[in-house]
Amino acid sequence: MTATAVPSSASSTAARLVADLTAALGAENVLFNRDELVVYECDGYVIEKAVPDVVVFPTCTEDVVAVVKICNRHGVPFVPRGAGTSLAGGTLPVGGGVMIGLTKMKRILEINTRDRYAIVEAGVVNVWLTRSLVGTGVHFAPDPSSQTACTIGGNVATNAGGPHTLKYGVTVNHVRGLEIVTPDGEVVQVGGVVEDQPGYDLTGLIVGSEGTFGIVTKVIVNLSRDPEAGRTLLAVFDTVEDSVEAVSGIVAAGIVPAALEMIDNLMIRAVEAAFKFGFPVDAGAVLIIEVDGLDAALDHEAQAISEIVQTHRGKVEKSIGWRTREEPEYKAIWKSRKMAFGAIGRVSPTFCTQDGVVPRTALPHILRFMEGVSERQQVRIANVFHAGDGNLHPIILFDEQDPDQVRRALDASVEILDECIRLGGSVTGEHGIGVEKLAMMPKLFTPDDLAAMTAVHDALNPDGRCSPAKKLPIGGHCIERTKPGRHASA
C-alpha cells in the first residue's frame, strides 16, 4: 500500500517544478531536499508513508492559486496539510507531488461578536481562536482533543468533532462559509457571513470532503454564546460495561450533556502516570459528564445524572461547578482527557486509533466485542472516547517494528469497524476516511451511492489532482489514479 515518491532530484521535470514554485513563493517557502521532505512522509497515521516531491508554504490565497496553477501546468498532484494531526492519512501525498502546507496562513482576520462569526485563515490553530475569544462571551464550539495543534482548515477538511459535539454539533454545524481555491486555481467564496444563501449548501458539502474539492484558504466560523455555568462530574465504575450502560441511561433519560466521555482502566493508568490528575487507578472506567447552560437548571440535571450513575453501580467521585471554562480545576480535568493520546506513549511504542461509531445504545455490545477482538488478535486495546455520541476511539497498541503485530493490529481494526457497520454505525465519526479506510467504503455504501459521490467528486475535481486517493475508493485502487498525472508534463 505504501506509495513511494521519486527523489526530487531525479528528473528535470521535478527541477522545473521546484524552480517555478520557488519563483512564485520565494525560496524560504519551498522545501525540496530529501531530508527535509521526510518529515512530511506521514501525519498522525503512521502505517502508510509517501514523501512529497516538494512542500510549499503559501502565505496568502494568491500564493495558493499560484501553486495550484503551477501543479496543473506540470500535471502533478497536490494535497493540503495543516498541522498534520490527521489520524487517517488525510494529508498523505499519495503519488508524491506538491504538499501545500497552510501553517503560514495563520491570521485571525475578523472577530464579530455581535453577528457571532469569525473569519480565519486555514492555518489558524483551533485553540488560538479559543484563546482570542476568552472574555468575549462567545466561543468556537468544535474542540478536538488535538486542538492545541490542529488547524481550523484541517477541522473543516475532516468535519472534526471533539468532546463537546454531543450538545453543540460538529464542525459543519459551526461553519458559515469558506474561501476555497478550486482544483483549477479559481478562488470561490462559498456561503458567507450571513447563514442563508440561496443555492445548494456547498459549505455543507465541502466541510468534511478531506480536501478533495479544493484548498480551503479561509473559514467563516460561527461563534456560540458561552454557557452561563456548568457542572462537570467524574463518575467512577468498577467495570467498563457499567459505565457505558450509565451512558445509555443518561441519554435515554432525555438529558443532553455538553460532553460525556469514557476512559477505561488502561488509559486511566496511562493518564495518571503522565498527569497525576487524581483518577482512581483501580477503577474499571471513569466517565467525564458535563452539563452546561443556565445555572438555574443545572443542579437538577446534575442530581438526575448522579442517580443514574448510582443505578449503574457507579459513584460520582468529583463534581466541579464552574462559571467559565478557564477555571483551573476544569482545565485540569479536560487536559487529562485531551492529552490521553499522548500519554499512551508510556504504554506502547506505537498505536493506531480507530474512530468507529455505533448507536449509543449499542455501546455495551461493542465494548464486549472489542474485548473479544483483543483476546483473539492478542493485541492490547485501550479506550478513551466520546461515549455520548457512540464515537469509539479504541487505541490498538503494537510495535511497528514487528510485522506480525502490525498485521494483527490492522486485523483488529477491521474486525471492530466491521462490527460498527453491522450495528448500523460508521467507520469514522470525526477522523475521516483518509487513505486508511478507503477499503471500508464499499462496505458502508452501495455501488450506486459511491457512483453518485464519485460523480460529484469528478465534477469539482475533474483531473483528480487535488488530494488524490482520499475519501473515495476511486478507480479500483486509489494510488493508480494519480500516477498518470504525475508524469504528464514529462
Place this chain on the structure above:
Amino acid sequence: MNRQVQAPVWPDAPDAAPLGDDRCATRLHRPTTVDALCDAVREEVEQGGAVYPQGGRTALDYGRPPGRPGAAVDVSALDEVIDYPHADMTITVRAGMTVSTLRGILAEKNQRLLIDVPWPDRATLGGALATGVCGPRRFGLGRPRDSIIGVSFVTSNAVEVKGGGRVVKNVAGYDFPKLLTGSMGTLGVITQATLKVRPLPGASALIWLPVDDPAKLDERLAALASSALRPVAFDFLSPSAARLVGGPVGLGRDAWTLVVGIEDDANSVDWQVDRFRVEAERADFDVLRDDATAPLWTALTEFQVETPGPFACSASLRPSQVAAFLADLPAERWALQAHAGVGVVRMQALGEWGGDEAEAAIAGKRAEAVRGGGNLIVTRCPTPWKARIPVWGESRQDWALGRAVKRALDPEGVMNPGRFVGEDG
C-alpha cells in the same frame, strides 16, 4: 440539452396534478414503494419528461416556474418509520410522512423534531427538507441542515442513493444530507431521512412585549444578544404582523412587538421570565406558558405562508443590520417578521402593488441585504413577475460550483427543472 423525439407538452387539463405557477403535470405518479418510485422516474426519463417531486404541495409556487413538461411524483404514500431507536435520539423515516404525524410519533417518547414547519398536517418531511424551511426556533435549535444526518434519494438514473447514516457522528463519504437539504428537489427525489431529535422541553414561555419606540429596536436586539437569557427564539413583528400573528390568540395590537421564546426545564424558564422583567425594566408584557404557547408558536411559524398581499420576500441579513433594514420599510405597506437573532426578515407586501413598483422595492432591499453579505429572495409573487424578478436573489459566484454538482447528479436536467437557482445562467 438533448431532448428525445416527441417530448411531452404542457397539458392544460384542469384536473391534472398542479405543479405550481399555473402549470399542470403530464401525469401523476404516487408510488407506494421506492422501487415503484424508481420505475416512475425511469419511465419519465425514457420519455423525455421531467420529474417534479411533491409531498404535501404546500410550497408549489416556491421558486421559478416549472421549466418543461413533466410528471408529478408524489411521495406521500412513502410514509413509514424505518427505525426509531428513541434512546439514541435519532429517527429514520420515509420522506412522505407528514410533519405532524412525525411529531406525534416522537411525542410518544417525549421527543421532538427540531424544525418549525408551516402547515404540518399537510407538509411532508421530504418537502420540509427539500425547501430547507425554518421558523422562529431556528435561533436556538438550528437549521434543518443541523438536524439531518442521513438521506436517501432517487436520482435521475432511477436508483436510490444514500449519504450519511444513522449515527450522530459520521464523516464517511460526502455529506449528501446537507447537499440535499434545501436543494429544492433538483438533485433527486428525497425518499428517506435520518434526523437527530431531542427531548421535549419540560416547560416553555412566550413573552409578548409591545415596543413603543421602534427607533430603539437595535438597542433592544443588541441587549438581547448579550442578555443572561438563553431564548430559543426572538422575533420582532411590525404592527400589521403583530395583528396577523397575535390577533387570533388575543394578543395583537397595532404596535411593534418583541416576542421572546424560552424552552428549558421549569426552573430555568421561571428564572428567565423573571430575569427578562429585570432586564427589560418593565412588566407590562404578556407571558404565555407551556401548552398555551402552542397556537402562538404556530402563528409565528406560519406568518411566512400567510397571503395578506400580492407577494412576499425573505431577506437574510447580519443580525446587526436588522433594525436598520426594518426602519425604512413603510409599516402600512409591509407586514414584517424578523427572526432577529439569526437575521432573517420575512416580508409580506400589503395592499395593491404594480409590478414595476414591486420590482423596484425588491431590488432596493435586495441591494441593501447584499451589501451586508446577505441576500433577498422572493418567496411568493404572481407568476408573470418571475420572468423579470430574480426570485432567488442576487446571483452568487458559488452557483457555478452548484451547477457542476447539478450536472453531476442530474446530467439531463430531469429533476424539478427550471425552479431553482442558476439555471438561467
